[in-house]
Every structure is written in structure tokens, then in C-alpha cells.
Amino acid sequence: MCNINIIISDAILDTETxxxxxxxxxxxxxxxxxxxxxxxxxxxxxxxxxFEAYKPMAIKEMRKIAEAxxxxxxxxxxxxxxxxxSLGVGDIAVIIAVSTLHRDKAFVACQYAIDxxxxxxxxxxxxxxxxxxVWVAAHP
Amino acid sequence: MNLRLVAYGIAxxxxxxxxxxxxxxxxxxxxxxxxxxxxxxxxxxxLTRFSMAVNEEYRDEEYLLSDGDEIVxxxxxxxx
Numbered sequence: 195m196c197n198i199n200i201i202i203s204d205a206i207l208d209t210e211t212x213x214x215x216x217x218x219x220x221x222x223x224x225x226x227x228x229x230x231x232x233x234x235x236x237x238x239x240x241x242x243x244x245f246e247a248y249k250p251m252a253i254k255e256m257r258k259i260a261e262a263x264x265x266x267x268x269x270x271x272x273x274x275x276x277x278x279x280s281l282g283v284g285d286i287a288v289i290i291a292v293s294t295l296h297r298d299k300a301f302v303a304c305q306y307a308i309d310x311x312x313x314x315x316x317x318x319x320x321x322x323x324x325x326x327x328v329w330v331a332a333h334p
Numbered sequence: 335m336n337l338r339l340v341a342y343g344i345a346x347x348x349x350x351x352x353x354x355x356x357x358x359x360x361x362x363x364x365x366x367x368x369x370x371x372x373x374x375x376x377x378x379x380x381l382t383r384f385s386m387a388v389n390e391e392y393r394d395e396e397y398l399l400s401d402g403d404e405i406v407x408x409x410x411x412x413x414x
Contacts, residue, residue: 245413246343248342248406250390251387252413254390254391276413287414288414308414311414312414313411316406317412317413317414318342318344318413319412319413320343329347329412330412331410331411332381332382332412334382
């Protein structure tokens with residue numbers, strides 16, 4: 195069985211599918227992080243988010259994150275699913291699942307994965323408000 | 335040297351299109367290319383930062399370009 199699963203998709207993401215990918219009999223714990231679309235940014239109502247990816251490189255960078263987790267925390271399996279396209283409030287943008295021997299490492303590894311993803315993976319989101327739109331993090 | 339620039343996110347909007355063909359003798363490295371880009375499109379300077387990728391890897395300013403390279407402009411990422 196493959197211990198790394200990386201998906202970028204414009205279809206709805208499924209948390210249970212992602213979790214099952216990291217199911218291993220030797221694992222004592224799984225941590226699943228689910229990132230969802232929030233209804234406001236700094237008090238401004240968000241209508242939707244539009245995600246786009248430089249797909250081949252985004253997959254490569256997510257794979258690097260997963261490989262680092264297998265190495266640093268002896269994880270048994272890592273899955274990262276990221277959505278692209280137009281997402282509404284409450285939709286799932288990203289799911290990260292990690293399984294490890296003991297729970298503490300799974301928590302740390304999952305946190306590392308989402309923090310690093312936000313810094314290195316070439317995926318962008320534009321927030322669409324009622325009265326305008328903005329590329330997130332583009333400007334200081 | 336012929337270079338092809340590909341842009342995503344806000345970089346595409348600054349460029350005014352998905353890609354740009356560049357024929358230049360002034361550009362040798364990624365650093366040169368960033369300077370050239372800022373000179374042509376000053377809005378790049380307003381970004382928090384921007385990076386460049388060749389063959390799906392981030393490249394630093396010293397990276398030397400070759401004729402026919404495809405360079406992807408990576409504005410600040412915001413996945414997750």
C-alpha cells in the first residue's frame with residue numbers, strides 16, 4: 195500500500211475517504227485536519243473563494259511535506275487532499291490525514307503539514323466579497 | 335535568449351494574461367528576470383514577495399537561465 199496520497203481536485207472532498215487512506219493496523223492514532231471556507235475576513239462577508247493551483251508543482255511540494263512527515267515523525271501514512279475551483283462558505287478546501295504509532299506525533303505532524311502547505315505549495319485563493327475581491331496574502 | 339513566462343493568481347492579472355514570451359539579451363539569471371519584470375510591470379513590486387520556478391522547483395536569484403526555459407511566476411501562496 196502506498197504511504198503517501200496527494201490529490202488536487204475540483205470535486206467535493208471527502209473526509210472519511212482521506213482518513214481511510216491512512217488507516218494502518220500498526221497505528222495508534224490518526225489526526226485529520228479539515229480546512230473550511232470561513233464566512234468573513236476582518237468583518238467583511240465572504241461570498242465564495244476561488245482556488246487555483248500550479249498543479250504539477252503543487253503536487254510535488256505536497257509530496258515533500260508528506261515525505262518529511264514520514265521521516266521526522268515515523269508516520270505510517272500521510273494523505274493530503276486539496277480542492278481547487280469555486281468554493282462556498284463551509285466547503286472543505288483541504289484535508290490532511292496522518293497516522294502514527296502514538297497520538298502525540300500525529301498531532302504535531304498534522305500541524306506541520308498545514309503550516310508548511312500554506313508557505314510552500316503553489317496554490318492561491320481569491321476572496322470574493324459582496325463589494326469586491328482580493329488575492330489572499332498578495333499584498334503586505 | 336528566448337524565455338516563456340507563465341503566471342498564476344495575481345501574477346496573471348498583473349501580466350494581463352497566462353503567459354508572456356520574452357526575447358532578451360539582458361537577462362541571465364532569475365535575479366535579472368525579476369528586475370526586468372518589475373521594470374516592465376511595476377505592480378510586481380507591490381506584492382509581499384514573488385518567487386520563480388523552473389522545472390517545478392523554486393529557484394533562487396543566482397539560478398542561471400537557458401534559452402527556451404519556461405519560468406513560472408509564483409506570487410505569495412495562500413492554499414489551505
